[in-house]
Amino acid sequence: MTRMTLGNAQVLLPNEVVQGHLKVEDGWIIGIEAGGELPTGAIDLEGDFLMPGLVDLHSDHLEKHIMPRPGVYWPAVSAAVSYDAQVISSGITTMFDSFGLVGEEFDSDRNASLGRMLQGMEEAANEGLLRADHFIHLRCEIIEPDIVPRFAALQELPRLKLVSLMDHTPGQRTFPDERKWKVHQKRRTGASDAALDAILAARQEARDQYATINRRAIAEICRETGIVVASHDDTTLDHVLEADELGNTISEFPTTHLAAAEARKRDIRVVMGAPNLVRGGSHIGNLSAGECARSGLLNILASDYVPASLLHAAFLLTGETVGWSLPRAIATVTASPAACVGLDDRGEISAGKRADLVRVRVHNDLPVIRSVWRAGRIVY
Structure with missing residues (x-):
């Protein structure tokens, strides 16, 4: 004892x-x-x-450790251990590692990273090298033609507890303005206008053909296996209604006040990015996490791409612009996320x-x- x-x-x-x-x-x-x-x-x-200890439902920061530069892959276990050190030093004792499940057609780098990240985290965990408690959050890009069989092959991973259904097709959700998507991609990849136009057309065609079918198929698998499902970047009333119909219990990063308010009305938990709050707004001009909190719509903060942002953002909720009590603010990074995924022991x-x-x-x-x-x- x-x-x-x-x-x-x-x-x-x-x-x-x-x-x-x-x-x-x-x-x-x-x-x-x-x-x-x-x-x-x-x-x-x-x-x-x-x-x-903080509970973080969404961090894709491991990608920065496994691929520190485009096309440069770091040894998988070393990446896992260094990522875990950053997680635990940020006060996060329970982390949902957010792995992008995509295909070769639209994001070959992220697809190539997936196997490395899963293998590195699994080996590091089995050898007792990790200090935080790690679970899996699979982020499924539903416009991918083969996303359902790809997901089905991973659905029995023992640490899989959360799935988000994403559609990053330009012209809606994250990028309702296609021009902003082009600016973002040019800055990120340096691609030409012609190349971006071709990608845009291909993604919109794939969305029309696969998005609805794949969204429903993955949601059904999760319902049968007890995996928690989140919608992603809800923008319109229809997006939230669809999420509710499919049994989603989390709305991850809604992009408009309308979507966040409708989600809360339907008892769907609203998750916003901690970097959004720390920086004072969305880096691509969507709903501000601060506005969401001031309206009483915020349930949960997630670190997204900066682990150290999580506790910092929670404390910002106690400032004059939002004015929450410290227990209420800290619950957004502890009790509320834990309850959402059934971790009742923490x-x-x-x-x-x-x-x-x-x-x-x-x-x-x-x-x-x-x-x-x-x-x-x-x-x-």
Whole structure:
């Protein structure tokens, strides 16, 4: 039996912050005591915040580690370990690694990375090299002709808990203005106008032929196997109605206030990107996460492409422009995402929950991670 007491902390409970001590036994929280002197043998947290470990439903940042430059692939296990170090140092104790499931036709680099990322994370996990708890979030591009059999081949991966159904065809959702898509792609790839016109035409043709059929087929597989499904970049009322009809319980990165409001009306959880909040808006001009929060529509933040953004964004929700309490803000990166995917053993500090914990000190409004425990074991 292993016991630990973390004392002299501002302990973040589900509805309040209490100055006191936290007791842990065999990796589980067994009690919280308010006030009093530092118990004998306790670890002194010097008045810092003690919060639940963060739960992140969407990060594609592993792609930057496996392919640090276009066409340059890093050794898979090394990439997994360095990515995990960045995750845990950001206070994220439960990470949903977001793998893009695409085809050769539209994104050959991402397709080539998929197998490497899966293999590297699996080997690193099996060898005990990872400090965070990692699950799989498969991001399925539904305009791909072969996406359904490709998904079916992976549906029994033991760590697969979340699927998002994406349609990045220019002219709707993420890029309703095709001209903005061209500007974005030119900056990202340097492709010519002629090349981009050809890609655009091919994607729009594929969408017309495959999107609806594939969306429904994958949603049905997930319904039968108990995998949580998210829609992606909902823009219109019809997008949300379709998601609701298919049993989706998460609306990931809605691009308009209309879509976010309709999702909440239908009890679909709204996920927005933490970088959007930290930067003060969407980098491509879609719905601001701050506006979403101020309207009371935001349920969950996800780090998207910057792991360190997650806790920073949650603290920004407590500022004057949004004005949430600290427990409500931190719930967007702990209890709310955990509940969405059925991880009922974590996400808050209360007796009987797993001791996934983060020690935080605030410096000039910036939350700084000082220590991290997963299941009662210090990992950072």
